[in-house]
Amino acid sequence: MVLHNKINREELKAQLMAETFNRKTISFYRYFYLNEPKEFRDSIYKDWFDLDCLGRIYVAREGVNAQMSVPEHHYDAFIKTLGKYEIFQNIPIKYAVEDDGKSFFKLTIKVRPKLVADGLADGAFDVTNVGKHLSGIEFHETLKDPDTVVVDMRNLYESEIGRFENAICPEADTFKEELEIVVDLLEDKKDEKVLLYCTGGIRCEKASAYLKHHGFNDVNQLHGGVLEYVRQIKSVGLESKFLGKNFVFDERMAEDVNGQILASCHQCGTPFDTHKNCENDPCHLLFIQCPKCAEQYDDCCSSECQEEAHIRKTDPASSLLPPRQPKKYRKSMVMALREKEKVS
Ligand SMILES: [Zn+2]
Ligand SMILES: [Zn+2]
Numbered sequence: 001m002v003l004h005n006k007i008n009r010e011e012l013k014a015q016l017m018a019e020t021f022n023r024k025t026i027s028f029y030r031y032f033y034l035n036e037p038k039e040f041r042d043s044i045y046k047d048w049f050d051l052d053c054l055g056r057i058y059v060a061r062e063g064v065n066a067q068m069s070v071p072e073h074h075y076d077a078f079i080k081t082l083g084k085y086e087i088f089q090n091i092p093i094k095y096a097v098e099d100d101g102k103s104f105f106k107l108t109i110k111v112r113p114k115l116v117a118d119g120l121a122d123g124a125f126d127v128t129n130v131g132k133h134l135s136g137i138e139f140h141e142t143l144k145d146p147d148t149v150v151v152d153m154r155n156l157y158e159s160e161i162g163r164f165e166n167a168i169c170p171e172a173d174t175f176k177e178e179l180e181i182v183v184d185l186l187e188d189k190k191d192e193k194v195l196l197y198c199t200g201g202i203r204c205e206k207a208s209a210y211l212k213h214h215g216f217n218d219v220n221q222l223h224g225g226v227l228e229y230v231r232q233i234k235s236v237g238l239e240s241k242f243l244g245k246n247f248v249f250d251e252r253m254a255e256d257v258n259g260q261i262l263a264s265c266h267q268c269g270t271p272f273d274t275h276k277n278c279e280n281d282p283c284h285l286l287f288i289q290c291p292k293c294a295e296q297y298d299d300c301c302s303s304e305c306q307e308e309a310h311i312r313k314t315d316p317a318s319s320l321l322p323p324r325q326p327k328k329y330r331k332s333m334v335m336a337l338r339e340k341e342k343v344s
Helices: 002-018 038-050 072-083 136-142 173-185 200-212 225-236 291-296 305-313 316-320 331-343
Strands: 022-032 055-062 065-070 107-111 132-134 149-152 162-164 193-197 216-222 242-247 253-257 275-276 286-288
Touching: 022 200, 038 055, 038 072, 038 107, 065 072, 132 136, 136 193, 136 216, 136 225, 149 162, 173 200, 173 253, 193 200, 193 225, 200 216, 216 225, 225 242
Parallel strands: 055 107, 132 216, 149 193, 193 216
Antiparallel strands: 022 065, 055 065, 162 242, 242 253, 275 286
16 A cells, blocks of 8 residues: 555656646635535535646635645636635735745645644634734834734744744643633733734634634734745845744754744753654654754653663564653753753
8 A cells, every 4th residue: 555655656746747837836724614614625626626736725614724736827717716715705825935836746635623723612712803914024013012912822842942032932832722821821911912923824813813702902913924924024134033943844843044042952951942853752752952962862852761762672572562652842841941041
């Protein structure tokens, strides 16, 4: 089976490379109530398959999130298909900047329970009543106002290595936690100007609606997220107010924004900001480790893991060791380091 998939993928890739036309890489998302996500999915699949569109699209009862590539000669026809559906009326489309149009090999449209997991029941709040969208430049200008409250809607492992100056960065491991913490933290700020940001904008789209549901009156969000902010300020030569690195969800793990190192090795506290996963497979903890500690601990998060990894590698009977649940990001490690910094 694996072999079959592999060949298939290679074939798809060869097909894509052999194409004689150009493709546009685009993305868009919107929260919107869909009663029949499955039917909707089948309908757009047919429309877009017929136009040789490729990409990865998620459909849920709460909306659509799409990243795709569209043949240039079918682009007008593609835009026409959007016109058929209420959810896509006047939807803002983002175009990839550095684009060779070869980002996707096939068209995948999946139905999911949610676009962004929030742990809340469907209909717990109106996901379509979102905050005001600010462009990267507008966000940059608004940050200068000292009376705004800036909130990082990402998890701690993301904000730890990069964030906007003076942003509130909740100590959350998941988006669900994040929502709860933010509403608590900002209890007495319901009439102040709140600025939200995340990586690509989709988490803020939901978070802004959640805050409005909780009585916040002036909720604003960075449209297109940090990715778009960085692109916009670079294009006009402004100095970034986002410091450090932007965590991204591909092999690169992060994009350097302004060269500052905001984080420290979780083991020794040396300034360092590259994440890795613990080398002991059953642990797989995501953490920050400097090269010196990497050598000392054989790329493991702790001496226990180092020992266990060693046994697994050298002792054939180790396959009998009970499997472990992978650990979550170790918030306590970060907190312990911050405490240490405060004391010293
Ligand atoms: Zn270290
Ligand atoms: Zn470990």
